[in-house]
Amino acid sequence: MIERILIVGTGLIGSSIGLALRQAGYAGAITGFDASASELAAAQEAGAIDGFAHSRAEAIQAAREADLIVLAVPVLAIMDWMQMLAPALSPRQLVTDVGSTKLKIAEMGGELYNRHATARFLPGHPMAGKESGGAALAEVTLFRGATWLFTPIGPETEIEAEWREWVAKFGANTLDLDPARHDEICAWVSHLPQMLSTSLAALLEDTFGADPKSREEIAAIGGRALRETTRLGASPYSMWRDVALTNEQPIAHTLHMLEQRLAHLRENLRTPELKEEFRLANRFRARRDP
Amino acid sequence: MIERILIVGTGLIGSSIGLALRQAGYAGAITGFDASASELAAAQEAGAIDGFAHSRAEAIQAAREADLIVLAVPVLAIMDWMQMLAPALSPRQLVTDVGSTKLKIAEMGGELYNRHATARFLPGHPMAGKESGGAALAEVTLFRGATWLFTPIGPETEIEAEWREWVAKFGANTLDLDPARHDEICAWVSHLPQMLSTSLAALLEDTFGADPKSREEIAAIGGRALRETTRLGASPYSMWRDVALTNEQPIAHTLHMLEQRLAHLRENLRTPELKEEFRLANRFRARRDP
Numbered sequence: 001m002i003e004r005i006l007i008v009g010t011g012l013i014g015s016s017i018g019l020a021l022r023q024a025g026y027a028g029a030i031t032g033f034d035a036s037a038s039e040l041a042a043a044q045e046a047g048a049i050d051g052f053a054h055s056r057a058e059a060i061q062a063a064r065e066a067d068l069i070v071l072a073v074p075v076l077a078i079m080d081w082m083q084m085l086a087p088a089l090s091p092r093q094l095v096t097d098v099g100s101t102k103l104k105i106a107e108m109g110g111e112l113y114n115r116h117a118t119a120r121f122l123p124g125h126p127m128a129g130k131e132s133g134g135a136a137l138a139e140v141t142l143f144r145g146a147t148w149l150f151t152p153i154g155p156e157t158e159i160e161a162e163w164r165e166w167v168a169k170f171g172a173n174t175l176d177l178d179p180a181r182h183d184e185i186c187a188w189v190s191h192l193p194q195m196l197s198t199s200l201a202a203l204l205e206d207t208f209g210a211d212p213k214s215r216e217e218i219a220a221i222g223g224r225a226l227r228e229t230t231r232l233g234a235s236p237y238s239m240w241r242d243v244a245l246t247n248e249q250p251i252a253h254t255l256h257m258l259e260q261r262l263a264h265l266r267e268n269l270r271t272p273e274l275k276e277e278f279r280l281a282n283r284f285r286a287r288r289d290p
Numbered sequence: 291m292i293e294r295i296l297i298v299g300t301g302l303i304g305s306s307i308g309l310a311l312r313q314a315g316y317a318g319a320i321t322g323f324d325a326s327a328s329e330l331a332a333a334q335e336a337g338a339i340d341g342f343a344h345s346r347a348e349a350i351q352a353a354r355e356a357d358l359i360v361l362a363v364p365v366l367a368i369m370d371w372m373q374m375l376a377p378a379l380s381p382r383q384l385v386t387d388v389g390s391t392k393l394k395i396a397e398m399g400g401e402l403y404n405r406h407a408t409a410r411f412l413p414g415h416p417m418a419g420k421e422s423g424g425a426a427l428a429e430v431t432l433f434r435g436a437t438w439l440f441t442p443i444g445p446e447t448e449i450e451a452e453w454r455e456w457v458a459k460f461g462a463n464t465l466d467l468d469p470a471r472h473d474e475i476c477a478w479v480s481h482l483p484q485m486l487s488t489s490l491a492a493l494l495e496d497t498f499g500a501d502p503k504s505r506e507e508i509a510a511i512g513g514r515a516l517r518e519t520t521r522l523g524a525s526p527y528s529m530w531r532d533v534a535l536t537n538e539q540p541i542a543h544t545l546h547m548l549e550q551r552l553a554h555l556r557e558n559l560r561t562p563e564l565k566e567e568f569r570l571a572n573r574f575r576a577r578r579d580p
Contacts (some may be wrong), residue, residue: 193490199548200571205573218475223418228518231575234579241564244560257497280491280496281492288512288520
């Protein structure tokens with residue numbers, strides 16, 4: 001049923017989807033589109049796409065001819081494409097996305113898609129990525145063992161079931177969630193760690209960045225603890241701006257809770273409350289590393 | 291000159307020092323002491339020590355007969371041993387430590403050691419470790435490529451120079467710092483990441499730990515970002531209590547700065563200030579991953 005696929009956004013995730021499709025035995029056409037000509041060229045060279053649209057107009061034409069359109073761009077761009085594509089598509093077609101937030105996308109999907117005479121839309125979110133993006137870093141195994149979340153709108157259709165089968169063939173475990181719950185959980189396990197890492201790296205840059213001697217000391221003395229807690233500081237604003245704009249309240253809530261928790265620990269560096277914090281943290285980790 | 295070594299504390303760091311000494315060609319005696327009989331047995335089985343003292347009294351006797359005593363226990367226990375050993379030792383002997391904070395240890399070293407008729411004390415701190423300890427995790431390569439900090443008290447003696455040569459043979463890079471500066475820098479690059487990770491893990495445990503469904507969702511959805519930012523949550527209170535007690539002001543300062551930075555980011559999730567935070571964080575990371 002799915003024999004022609006258009007991937008909009010051939011960066012890390014989009015290109016990895018193309019590679020994973022081929023690895024899983026998909027024999028149909030894969031067309032790509034990206035605002036960056038170099039990303040498109042890298043995706044084609046990697047074998048993630050077999051051809052590409054040269055302009056938005058060509059991409060919309062390619063979408064008309066596709067069975068499945070995968071939107072693998074930042075969240076606000078996904079919503080732009082959802083609006084552009086809705087009037088061009090027909091009920092036999094499926095659009096899906098890989099955006100980091102789901103509530104606003106699912107709301108738009110319910111308004112513009114999944115109705116009589118419109119195409120279907122299945123909101124999706126593979127929990128895979130790197131702090132740096134780009135087709136050059138794409139990997140056929142990126143989704144192996146990862147969780148691929150869906151926040152479906154209405155009952156499942158045949159073409160949706162077929163796309164889920166491909167995702168399972170990528171080695172991912174699928175999990176369905178309510179979109180508001182998705183955004184709340186992702187605020188805790190993904191967006192908060194990102195903002196924390198960005199804040200810590202920005203604070204260190206502000207505090208020590210201007211002094212070469214301090215920079216050398218930080219580089220010499222900082223080990224794995226510093227590397228891991230600031231690694232996500234390398235993540236691009238372009239992607240996270242959209243996450244912040246479309247999930248502001250849940251992210252603000254988690255940040256506020258963490259600020260209070262840090263203040264509590266700070267005020268208890270000399271009291272038995274510090275022991276209680278370590279006990280809770282030890283228990284959290286023991287659940288994950290049994 | 292160094293032909294008999296006593297290692298007090300045969301956990302991860304103490305046992306790794308024993309293994310690294312052997313690997314580097316040290317042919318003298320290595321005696322161990324640990325409050326835990328099972329740690330002592332594990333250290334001996336691993337080949338990190340050739341024999342051990344069975345009691346504190348025996349350990350003090352072994353110290354009298356040693357050229358070098360390595361204190362590889364938490365900071366407050368290091369200070370206890372410094373006080374117990376000082377009256378028992380003579381000027382030809384060197385005591386060194388591996389404690390995570392240095393100002394209070396260096397102050398005590400200046401009072402009880404490095405004087406006429408006392409032994410020498412060289413405060414040290416290898417930047418190596420794991421979130422879990424114990425002799426069973428000891429590695430001969432633990433210090434390879436790591437930075438081994440010293441905060442020397444007075445001019446270098448021959449036996450200090452000899453110990454530094456062994457440390458260099460472990461593959462570590464040595465760096466001398468003023469002890470107050472050591473504690474300030476370590477607050478930023480080690481103690482703050484630890485407290486942050488403990489706070490985040492404790493907050494997640496408090497928020498989701500009691501609900502099995504939430505725990506499953508967190509486990510399924512949380513990826514590398516969550517794992518890396520909470521990994522240090524597994525660290526033991528027993529070690530970090532002493533760090534908090536002996537470096538309270540610098541740690542409290544870094545925590546307070548981070549709380550303010552997180553609040554600033556939270557208040558700017560929709561403004562161009564978010565871009566500036568990502569720019570600074572990107573620059574910090576680019577210095578480390580050029």
